[in-house]
Amino acid sequence: MTDDLLARHQAVLPSWVTTYYGAEAIELVSGSGRRVTDNSGKSYLDFFGGVLTNMLGYDVAEVREAVERQLATGIVHSSTLYLIRNQVELAEKIARVSGIADARVFFANSGTEANEAALMFATNHRRSSQILAIRNSYHGRTFAAMAVTGHRSWSASGLSPVQVSWLHSGDRLRGRLKGLSDADHIDAAVEDLREVLATTTAGDVAALIAEPVQGVGGFVRAPDGLLGALQKELDNHGILFIADEVQTGWGRTGEHFWGYQAQEVRPDLITFAKGIGNGFALGGVVGRAELINAVPQISFSTFGGNPLATAAGNAVLDYVLDHDLQANAKRTGDILLSGLRELAAETPALAEVRGRGLMIACEFCRPGTTEPDPVVTLRVTDECRRRGLLVGKGGLYGNVVRMGPPLTLTEDEAREGLAILAEAIRAVR
Missing domain, CATH: 3.90.1150.10 (Aspartate Aminotransferase, domain 1)
Incomplete structure (x- = not known):
């Protein structure tokens, strides 16, 4: 150099x-x-x-030109105190492709912020700070997102704003569930969930947060249908499901548009980021209206969903679908x-x-x-x-x-x- x-x-x-x-x-x-x-x-x-x-x-070209058109207006930032056409249009598109009925979209700047927001929505709605998370997972570097990260290399603090109970990962090479058939793996994971709920929680857990494919953990993928099987047990307790699609979304897995679709699961909240901005800082949460609307006070994200980033996001999502x-x-x-x-x-x-x-x-x-x-x-x-x-x-x-x-x-x-x-x-x- x-x-x-x-x-x-x-x-x-x-x-x-x-x-x-x-x-x-x-x-x-x-x-x-x-x-x-x-x-x-x-x-x-x-x-x-x-x-x-x-x-x-x-x-x-399509992304560059969309960003240049927005730059030419002179408005790079206005805050959400004013209407932002690009933001509304992108929210409409994401709500349509999310698979969630009557969805609402909250924009942030990164996957970490998106996961932090989703955890806030879930714990606020359920009035509980208890979270289920998966070993070997990665959800971000802020306080709550790091607390639900089951990967010691990325756990920069042992302190936590939430109480976390851990479930087994889908690792087929090593660990307690290695070597099992898909059906046996799923049965064992469900039994593990039941035991965790019975022994390490106070019974009013807010949500399970999970990556359909664990990104930082080495692209570890559980058997198809496992998260759906876990959700049947979660539903018995009113526990929400958060799909962390920061790395798996937008068609990356090939067979599905969202990673959760291989898992026969119905997310209450989906977090997204990374690819949707193609390099511009853009992330967010799409989820059921009753969850996202339940924030009791006025709030917003200063830069989340800004005109420039959402100009890029619209062009990116259009390109993904059109091609x-x-x-x-x-x-x-x-x-x-x-x-x-x-x-x-x-x-x-x-x-x-x-x-x-x-x-x-x-x-x-x-x-x-x-x-x-x-x-x-x-x-x-x-x-x-x-x-x-x-x-x-x-x-x-x-x-x-x-x-x-x-x-x-x-x-x-x-x-x-x-x-x-x-x-x-x-x-x-």
């Missing part, structure tokens, strides 16, 4: 704001389509999309998943390939065991970078390569990225 930007970063930003690639950290200076370029002129195929945020890729990116995610995701599973058959260290649509993970363990191997994982991500492919890293033990390419990924780009990833894994092996 010619001006030692890394040293300047380390001198003024907190030590816990880390960067990928250690001393070889890169600065991205331009992007187009699914490719980005660093300040040395090296180009990369981006399979991580700003942590699944650049959902359409880079320099998308059927859900189907494209299924098509290109199948190319990647089938190729990676073939690779796993010849790679003992590649313990599991999992995912759905363009939400794909490779978990690395010491050969013949389920002992996580974060060293090999780090080397694979480095080898990918050297060969021109950007991927993410995650999982409870830091041993999972995560991929969430833009939903506009072409079949040729899917094969190109697959070839680079295979070269990287073989080089490390």
Whole structure:
């Protein structure tokens, strides 16, 4: 880095704001389509999309033009004390696609803020601060969102504004429910929920919050229908269900528009963010009117749903629907998943390939065991970078390569990225 930007970063930003690639950290200076370029002129195929945020890729004309039209008005911010046409139009579209009848939409700036708001709606409605959450989950970095995050690497405080009881994750590789058939896994999870409700709660739990696919946790996915089975028990107690769709929404999983739709569950509240802004700060909650309207005092978000971000959001959602990116995610995701599973058959260290649509993970363990191997994982991500492919890293033990390419990924780009990833894994092996 010619001006030692890394040293300047380390001198003024907190030590816990880390960067990928250690001393070889890169600065991205331009992007187009699914490719980005660093300040040395090296180009990369981006399979991580700003942590699944650049959902359409880079320099998308429809989004750029929508934002430029709003900028040309001179109104970047007005606050919700005034009507915002872009906000109303986007809320109408999200309410329509949510699957929730008589829905209301509250806009925030991020997935963290969205989850914080959803927890506030649920606890306020139920008059209870008790929450059910899932082990290995990630819901954000603010006080309540962090409290319901079941991933120690992201738990920056042991303090909490809510009382949390934990349910088992859908991990098939390790843990108490590993190795079970889908049906047995679901039965065991329901029994676990009943025991938790009977033993670790006061009986008036507000809500269960769950990711249909655990993002930061390494794209861990429970058996289809598990959340629906849990909801049957929740309904016996009046407990609400919050679907955290920050990473799984907008067609990313390919087979469904929302991740919850594979789970036979009816969310009371859905949180969203990341991809809907394609890089602009935009998140929110869509849910049943009686829950979101139940806030007892006047409130708003200063920047949430601002004219600029919602101009982008409208263009993004229109693009997703007009170009059927859900189907494209299924098509290109199948190319990647089938190729990676073939690779796993010849790679003992590649313990599991999992995912759905363009939400794909490779978990690395010491050969013949389920002992996580974060060293090999780090080397694979480095080898990918050297060969021109950007991927993410995650999982409870830091041993999972995560991929969430833009939903506009072409079949040729899917094969190109697959070839680079295979070269990287073989080089490390």
